[in-house]
Amino acid sequence: xxxxxxxxxxxxxxxxxxxxxxxxxxxxxxxxxxxxxxxxxxxxxxxxxxxxxxxxxxxxxxxxxxxxxxxxxxxxxxxxxxxxxxxxxxxxxxxxxxxxxxxxxxxxxxxxxxxxxxxxxxxxxxxxxxxxxxxxxxxxxxxxxxx
Amino acid sequence: xxxxxxxxxxxxxxxxxxxxxxxxxxxxxxxxxxxxxxxxxxxxxxxxxxxxxxxxxxxxxxxxxxxxxxxxxxxxxxxxxxxxxxxxxxxxxxxxxxxxxxxxxxxxxxxxxxxxxxxxxxxxxxxxxxxxxxxxxxxxxxxxxxxxxxxxxxxxxxxxxxxxxxxxxxxxxxxxxxxxxxxxxxxxxxxxxxxxxxxxxxxxxxxxxxxxxxxxxxxxxxxxxxxxxxxxxxxxxxxxxxxxxxxxxxxxxxxxxxxxxxxxxxxxxxxxxxxxxxxxxxxxxxxxxxxxxxxxxxxxxxxxxxxxxx
Numbered sequence: 317x318x319x320x321x322x323x324x325x326x327x328x329x330x331x332x333x334x335x336x337x338x339x340x341x342x343x344x345x346x347x348x349x350x351x352x353x354x355x356x357x358x359x360x361x362x363x364x365x366x367x368x369x370x371x372x373x374x375x376x377x378x379x380x381x382x383x384x385x386x387x388x389x390x391x392x393x394x395x396x397x398x399x400x401x402x403x404x405x406x407x408x409x410x411x412x413x414x415x416x417x418x419x420x421x422x423x424x425x426x427x428x429x430x431x432x433x434x435x436x437x438x439x440x441x442x443x444x445x446x447x448x449x450x451x452x453x454x455x456x457x458x459x460x461x462x463x
Numbered sequence: 464x465x466x467x468x469x470x471x472x473x474x475x476x477x478x479x480x481x482x483x484x485x486x487x488x489x490x491x492x493x494x495x496x497x498x499x500x501x502x503x504x505x506x507x508x509x510x511x512x513x514x515x516x517x518x519x520x521x522x523x524x525x526x527x528x529x530x531x532x533x534x535x536x537x538x539x540x541x542x543x544x545x546x547x548x549x550x551x552x553x554x555x556x557x558x559x560x561x562x563x564x565x566x567x568x569x570x571x572x573x574x575x576x577x578x579x580x581x582x583x584x585x586x587x588x589x590x591x592x593x594x595x596x597x598x599x600x601x602x603x604x605x606x607x608x609x610x611x612x613x614x615x616x617x618x619x620x621x622x623x624x625x626x627x628x629x630x631x632x633x634x635x636x637x638x639x640x641x642x643x644x645x646x647x648x649x650x651x652x653x654x655x656x657x658x659x660x661x662x663x664x665x666x667x668x669x670x671x672x673x674x675x676x677x678x679x680x681x682x683x684x685x686x687x688x689x690x691x692x693x694x695x696x697x698x699x700x701x702x703x704x705x706x707x708x709x710x711x712x713x714x715x716x717x718x719x720x721x722x723x724x725x726x727x728x729x730x731x732x733x734x735x736x737x738x739x740x741x742x743x744x745x746x747x748x749x750x751x752x753x754x755x756x757x758x759x760x761x762x763x764x765x766x767x768x769x770x771x772x773x
Contacts, residue, residue, distance in 0.1 A: 342640045350636075357628050359531040360574075360635030361655075362643055365524045376696070377528035378689040382541040384741065404731045411733070411742060423741040428748035429686040430731070431693070455526070459534060461541050 341366060344392060345454035352388040352421050356458025363455040367395070367438045369448040375434040375455060379426055386458040387422045387434070389413075392451030395438050403433045425462060527697035529655045529690055532571060533631055535662025536578035539669070542680040546583035550668045551576040552661070552772045554595040559773075563603065564706035567650045568771045570599035571657025574635055579665065581627045589627060593617055593634075600638050603650065608637035649704035652697050656710055657771060659694065663687055664768040667761040675754055684760070685750045688721040713767045720760045724752040 345364045365373055379385055391398035397418045402410040410432070413419045436455065442448055530538070552572050560566045577592035597609040613634055620626035642651035666684050675681060695714055701707045729747040736743060752760075 339644060342644050345640070346636070357533070357625075358632045358636065359534045360632040360639070361528060361531045362636055362640040363526045363528065364640075364643075367524070371524075373524040373526065375526040375528055376693050378530065378686065378693065380530075380534075380538055380683070380686060382538060382683075383534075405728070406730060408730060410731055410744060423739065424744060425741060426744040426746075428728070428746055429689060430728070430744065430746065430748075431689040457528075459537065461537065 341452040341454070344452045345390075345456070349388050349390040349454035349456050352390060353386055353456055353458030356384070356386040356460050359457050359459060361457065365453055366450055367391070367436070367453050368450040369395075369438050369442055370440040372435060372437045373453065373455075375436070376431060377434070377457070378429060378431045379424075380429045381426050382462055383459045384423070384425045384462050387424070388420060388456045388458070389436060389453065390420050391438065391453040394449055395451040395453070396441050397439055398453055399437045399439055401435045403435065405431065405433075407433075525696075525700075527693045527700070529659045529694055529697065530662070531632075531635060531655075532575035532658035532662065533578045533628065533635065535575055535659060536582055538683050538686075539579065539662065539666055539680065540582045542666075542683045544666065544669045544680055546579065546585065547669065548580075548585070548588065550665045551579065551588075551592075554591045556772060557595040557598045560599065560602070563650065564653055565771075566599045566602040567653035567706075568657035570596060570603065570638060571654040571659070572661040572771060573599060574631070574638075574654075575658045575661035575665075578628075578631055581624060581631055584622070584624065586621045589621065590614065590617060593631075596634065600634075603638075603642075605638050605641045608641060609634045649701035649707050652701050653706060653710065655697065656694065656714075659687075659690070660764065660768050660771060664764050667757075667764050670757070670761075672754065672758075675757065681752065681757065682750070684757070685724055685726065685752050688724050688726060691718050691721045713770070717760075717763055717767065720756065720763050723756045723759070724750065726750045 341364045342362070345362065349364075350358060363375060367373060387400075387402075389398055389400050398420075399412070399414050399418065400422075401412045401414075402422070402424075404410055411422055411424070413422065416422075434455070436453060438451075438453065440448075552569065554573070557569070557573070560569050573592050573596040577589065577596055580588035580592055593609065593614060597614070600608040613630060617627065617630055620630070639651050639654060642648070642654070663684065666680055670678060670680050670684070691714070695711070695718065698707050698711050698714060702711060727749045731744045731746040734743045734745060735741070
């Protein structure tokens with residue numbers, strides 16, 4: 317009986333904590349990442365995740381030749397930096413923000429439509445033995461018609 | 464095993480599950496992180512913290528991003544498509560959608576129609592389609608994605624396309640972030656599929672076959688081949704949902720037609736426009752779609768979309 321009670325309380329705690337973290341991630345994405353797209357129009361899609369130091373996320377998306385795009389990737393300040401790379405279908409690196417002082421945005425346009433791969437990574441910065449830090453990372457796309 | 468040890472094992476298992484759960488903050492995408500969670504839960508064995516952390520690090524989150532309804536509508540407009548309301552799903556149909564999957568599909572469809580109407584200054588239709596999208600969002604239990612203040616703001620800015628697009632973008636963000644945060648990635652995927660299919664349906668219907676060669680809109684339709692595998696991956700990552708299973712079959716049929724279209728690309732070269740600090744991705748691409756394939760695609764898209772809006 318006691319075990320069931322303990323597990324029930326902890327399960328409830330997990331559910332509340334998970335929803336809370338996810339709601340915080342959504343709020344973070346809207347308050348910190350969305351404004352970085354200005355003056356581009358946000359496409360309306362939502363991509364955000366809690367990443368731990370050393371963890372990677374990937375995103376696949378088609379980009380069209382008629383548009384100018386802005387990519388914004390913002391992580392919570394406790395993550396220090398968020399690295400991202402853009403790769404083509406042959407895994408060639410098209411852009412890396414590491415070479416651009418960990419810029420949070422990248423403006424680009426294409427001569428022809430392409431599917432690109434985005435790799436986002438939270439670099440490891442804690443000392444060995446320390447608890448790895450985790451935090452929300454939001455990925456958003458803005459567009460406008462090519463001038 | 465004594466009682467104390469059993470209690471300790473139970474608590475440790477729950478703590479590990481808690482840590483793993485906290486690492487995931489969802490959005491529509493296939494997700495190796497989720498697989499890690501399932502594996503840990505399935506094994507049911509307590510692990511030490513180091514192992515749990517290692518599991519998290521090895522996990523990888525994958526997002527399969529389809530064009531949003533707003534982006535699809537924008538692409539049609541930029542390709543010179545003319546507005547015709549007969550291709551939109553009539554708002555009166557909204558009352559027919561009572562199941563979760565039909566509401567999700569038509570939330571995407573009505574949002575695409577709303578975006579299309581917005582870009583062509585169809586003032587009354589904008590309000591009507593926003594209300595239809597609201598009905599679908601309400602049916603799905605998406606709280607406050609579209610509320611009365613959204614409709615009021617829309618009415619106040621009905622002649623300002625830029626503000627309307629911002630409102631449409633915000634409402635769509637509210638809907639899909641709500642679904643992602645409430646652990647409903649399958650429903651979020653269905654919404655995206657509905658929106659993407661509606662864009663493809665309108666585009667294929669608008670093309671005049673007499674004006675097929677060199678038609679910019681045909682080019683945009685060909686481009687959708689680039690998204691079909693993303694769409695399939697998105698659905699496969701949520702295939703335990705029965706509604707998704709049916710969509711997978713329909714999308715496989717669509718893929719067989721897209722497979723008849725050829726797209727050949729050469730490696731990308733980049734150039735930076737220093738005045739705008741914009742990277743230009745240059746590459747040669749050759750595409751080919753016959754009129755017969757276009758007709759087949761139009762027919763298959765109409766057939767599938769017909770099952771969505773019935």
